[in-house]
Amino acid sequence: MDLDLLTNILYLTIRTGTPLLLVALGELVCEKSGVLNLGQEGMMLMGAVVGFIAAFYSGNVYLGFAMAACAGIAMSLVFGFVAVTLNANQVATGLALTIFGTGLSAFIGASFEGKTITALPTLAVGFVETIPLIGRPLFAQDAMVYFSWILFIAIYLFFKQGRGGLKVRAAGENPTVGSNLGLPVLKIRYLSIMFGGAMAGLAGGYLSLAYTPLWTENMTAGRGWIALALVVFASWRVGRIMLGAYLFGFASIMHLVLQGFGLSISSNLLATLPYVATIVVLVFLSKNIERLKQFEPMALGKPWHKTH
Numbered sequence: 040m041d042l043d044l045l046t047n048i049l050y051l052t053i054r055t056g057t058p059l060l061l062v063a064l065g066e067l068v069c070e071k072s073g074v075l076n077l078g079q080e081g082m083m084l085m086g087a088v089v090g091f092i093a094a095f096y097s098g099n100v101y102l103g104f105a106m107a108a109c110a111g112i113a114m115s116l117v118f119g120f121v122a123v124t125l126n127a128n129q130v131a132t133g134l135a136l137t138i139f140g141t142g143l144s145a146f147i148g149a150s151f152e153g154k155t156i157t158a159l160p161t162l163a164v165g166f167v168e169t170i171p172l173i174g175r176p177l178f179a180q181d182a183m184v185y186f187s188w189i190l191f192i193a194i195y196l197f198f199k200q201g202r203g204g205l206k207v208r209a210a211g212e213n214p215t216v217g218s219n220l221g222l223p224v225l226k227i228r229y230l231s232i233m234f235g236g237a238m239a240g241l242a243g244g245y246l247s248l249a250y251t252p253l254w255t256e257n258m259t260a261g262r263g264w265i266a267l268a269l270v271v272f273a274s275w276r277v278g279r280i281m282l283g284a285y286l287f288g289f290a291s292i293m294h295l296v297l298q299g300f301g302l303s304i305s306s307n308l309l310a311t312l313p314y315v316a317t318i319v320v321l322v323f324l325s326k327n328i329e330r331l332k333q334f335e336p337m338a339l340g341k342p343w344h345k346t347h
Contacts (some may be wrong), residue, residue, distance in 0.1 A: 041104040042172065043073040048296060049287075053184060054250060056288025058083075058242040060187045062266040063273070063280050064194055065238025070216050070270060071198070072231035073211035074123065075340035077133025079239050080263030081140020082114045086240030087244040088148040091247040092111040104183070104244045111240020112233050114140055119232040123225060126342040137263070145256045153156065158252035159183065159245075183245050190238075195277045206232060211336035214343045225345065239263065261314060268317045271324060 062079055069076050091181040094103030108138055114136060121134040162185070164178040198204035209217040209262035218224045242262070247254050273279035290313045297304055324331055 046172055046175055048292065049172070050179070051292045052285055052289045053176055053180060054288075055075040055291045056285040057187050058245045058250065058262055059266050059269060059287055060191065060281055060284035061183075061245065062239045062242035062263060063144070063284055064187075064190060064277075065235035065242075065271045066266055066270050067273070067277065067280060068194065068207065069231045069235035070275060070339055071211045071336055072228045073336050073341065073343070074119075074228050074232055075215060076115070076118055076122075076136075076232060076235055076244075077128045077130060077134065078114065078118050078136025078140065078263075078265065079235075079266055080112045080259055080261065081137035081144075082236050082239035083140075083246070083259045083263050084144035084257070085110045085114050086243030087247040087258055088243075088254055090240070090244030091148070091156065092151060092247055094156050095154065098157075098206035099159065100248050103156075103248050104241060105160075107240040107244025107248070108237040109240070111236040111238070111243070113236075115232045116229075116235025116240075118236075119229050123228050123232070126344055129340050129342070141257065148254045148256065148326045151229050151254045152256065153253065155253045156248070159249035181249050183241070183249055191281050198277055208336070211268035211338055218345060222341065238240045240248055242266075245301065264316050265313060271331070273318050274331060275336065276334065287313055287316060310343070311313055 062083060066076065066079055081179075085233055088112035090103040090107030093106035094100045118132055118136050120202070121127045122129045159181045161179050161181050168177045170175045172176070178190075198208070206217075206222055206227055209220075209222055210224045210231075214224040243259060251258070269280065269283045269287060272283045293309060293312045297309070
């Protein structure tokens with residue numbers, strides 16, 4: 040395989056995997072607190088459209104990212120109120136959030152369909168960009184890619200060494216015991232939900248502000264669902280999230296690899312590869328469900344109130 044082609048594949052794998060990494064890290068923290076939010080797709084779409092509109096009118100892509108995160112947080116608070124405060128079924132609430140976000144984003148962005156903005160610029164790091172194979176993939180990415188790496192390390196240390204990580208895990212494993220020990224379980228869950236919403240909003244913003252700097256209806260193309268599967272694939276362990284995100288990112292640009300080998304396959308068929316990979320991974324994981332349960336937060340998806 041040509042070295043330039045391999046370099047481009049690595050570069051695009053990281054770019055394609057970045058929104059998956061962002062939203063999966065947010066969902067991981069949310070699920071670690073015991074809350075299952077299936078509304079990632081809706082929050083991503085709202086982040087994408089709100090971020091794009093903000094950047095379109097202001098001309099500032101960073102303001103667009105800030106507004107995308109705010110949109111994700113606002114959507115997550117709706118979920119939090121219904122699922123945590125009112126103790127509604129978390130699965131049904133998350134699905135409703137996705138449907139609501141999909142419809143609302145299409146309505147808000149109808150007049151911006153097909154319009155473009157200046158994309159988030161890359162941050163080339165001097166001469167190291169010219170290093171063969173790894174130079175461009177590692178040292179010529181945009182700020183959000185580097186932010187996702189910093190965030191990954193921060194969350195890893197948060198759960199590995201931080202007291203805050205222990206509190207989040209306690210809320211997700213046994214909220215009643217945690218509450219009896221003085222932990223503000225509902226506050227922890229709300230903060231985790233808001234963090235997950237912010238990350239979903241940023242992931243959606245990355246799609247409309249950096250990856251493809253334009254807005255189109257349903258542009259997330261199921262990435263929110265893939266991120267949910269990614270958390271299960273990682274067995275709720277932070278260290279595996281980045282690997283999984285880039286593996287799914289690689290599946291999304293598989294057509295480049297196949298074209299590099301001179302294979303001619305229908306583009307429509309190749310477009311299904313990320314979703315086929317998701318199904319294959321879930322089927323594979325279901326073969327050892329007991330081992331998977333060892334890592335799943337015990338209170339995940341179970342409504343809880345302080346009076347329990």
